[in-house]
Amino acid sequence: MNGHGINILLVEDNPQDVELILRALQKKNLAHHVQVARDGAEALEILLAVNREGKSLLSDLRVILLDLKLPKVSGLEVLQKIKNEDRTKAIPVVVLTSSPEESDIRESYRLGANSYVVKPVEFDNFTDAVTMLASYWLLLNKTSPDWW
């Protein structure tokens, strides 16, 4: 099913949110293959890094969960860079944010987001949302065979 590499890249600056998301994923036993980036710059660094053989470190990546409000490089900028870069543009990006603003939704899709999910405030709903997302992208969705 999953390779040994990273399946999910979580770009999230709020440590509480990171912890809640990881907890939700652990419940479904999906948290072992999650890489967390604390800001946009770090996310891009991870995405564009290659190993000694010139291979991407993220060949097993199935989905990027991207918050919009990030320090340094904003989520929308990260999204734009991902979708403009040949090597990364096929990776599914799910915007996972607190903002229900129409402008954010519109702009995200314009830049090529594959999905847009508003983080529910309520814990149960939040947990459900995260686990549904992870199940869908890791178990149901087929990624492009050789995006890297």
Added chain:
Amino acid sequence: MNSSADREPSRFSLGGLRLRAVFLVLLAIIPLLGLTLYSYLEQRAEAIAEAQRDAVLSVKFVAKIQQTLLQDTNQLFQTLTQLPQVLHQDPEGCKLLFARVIENHENYTALIAAYPDGRIFASAPGIQETINVGDRPWFQSVIQSRDMVIGEPQEGRISRRFSLPIAFPVQDPTGQLTAVLATGLDLDWLGKFILQTGLPAQSTLLMTDSHGKVMFKYPNPEKYIGKQMPESPIIKTMISRKEGATEGACAGGVSRLYGFTRFSSPNQEFYAAIGIPKDVAFAGIDRALIRNLLYLGLVALLVITAAWFGGGLFIVRPIKKLQQVTQQLTAGDLGVRAGPPYRSGELGLLARDFDQMADAIQERDTRLKQAAGELNRRFLELTAAYKELESFSYTLAHDLRAPLRGIGGFSRILLEDSGDKLDAEGIRYLNIIQSDIKKMGNLIDDLLAFSRLGRREIRPGDLNMEELAGTVSAELQKSAAERNLQIRIQPLPPARGDREMIRQVLENLLSNAVKFTAPKEVAIIEVAGETGEEETVYCVTDNGVGFEMKYAAKLFEVFQRLHLESEFPGTGMGLAIVQRIVQRHRGRVWGEGQVGEGAKFCFSLPMEETEGKMEGWRARE
């Protein structure tokens, strides 16, 4: 200037200033022309009078010559009759004598002496054959009158020249007629002689007897001499007026001025006239006229040239300058001015006035720009404030929700992971935290929705209000399936507005109605609409708990509640959102109610938004 070529009047167009100046010059020349012509006509009249005076003087002179000639001839004859050659009728002596006389007097064509029976016995110039003149009228009359006789002019038998025969009797001491002397006065010579006395070329000389018979005419004597022409206008005038001047056209159509007079030989009356061609009489003044007109034309040309270039220099150029400046001003160059320096006169005043106008425009423009700058500055301030507000909303949305999620999440984790270490009271506290967090989340959501309403652009469209109310009603029915709800939707007039916003209004009003009818066994909710004069009004009426009218105005304030939340849950934002939306559609909202008797909430939408579309709507139905 090139850019405005289409607006520039052609140099030769009638409206051009230069052409107008030239026209004025021409206008000024007209009286001069008139004066010249008038003086010409006056001179002409004077010339006529003068020429006539000259003609009369000339003709008098001619008459005098004629008379003198006749007297001379008379004396010649008197002398000849005393000479022995003549007295003795000596042909040879006479011939010699006559030849000498003719030689000395070129005005005589011939001189003859004849016997009383008419036979010529001596003549000069000499003749071979014998000629008898006894049949000639003058011969007869001299025999009868025994005095000098002037005969009718005739073409000489000897000389073939026109001459006036003059005869004289020769008598012996006893008074017996012994011979007749006759001579011919050479008319050709006479004519030439007279006309050489200083008369202009083409002048004519006319002489008649008292019966109108032409005695002499020069030039062309052969055509007229001897003819009886009493009807000729000139001859008629001459005979009737004796002496004076006239004018007329005679043979050949040449207009002439005539002077005429009467003269007499001892026993006969004659009339003489001299005609001077008018052309000749007028030649001087005609030349003067032509000269004057030429001068006038030359002066006019000079003045017109001066007007053309002067007009260009003093009128057209300053006006063009002004026009150019006006165009520059129109094009937006407000600093452009016509002067100084300013010319004197109206054009200078115009330029000065123009500059004052330009000053005024520039000043106004400056003030306008300052005002616009101020306005723009305020607009920017407003925009900045608005952005700040937006960023505040965003903060609310994002930064307020995230910690809330943390509190909720971790209190929940605490419950899940360490719930067994807590007593019942501790678990109750955690549940209260959970419930409050849910409420706060709702509050934030509503507040955000309310804030978004103020910013979102209205996208107006035609709304089928019945359908919209139906949809909202169906959703509410579904979410409150356990309730006995009777939602009655009356026929509703269509509206024009933002579909999503108006739907929100209907949803909030209907859900309020559903909420506040909860204590009733059967909830009766009615949605009705009415088209008024200026607005369309929609109302939602329920049979719920109602409210006190004194709080009616407070209902629409943010977070205002008239009931305990435990009774009727909610954030207190619903009616505030309704009011905001309706106000943004330029409509009104109001509520009526009585405690325990239900409530009625209405909103109106202005007609001007709906009016134009209503017809189309009905047509579709």
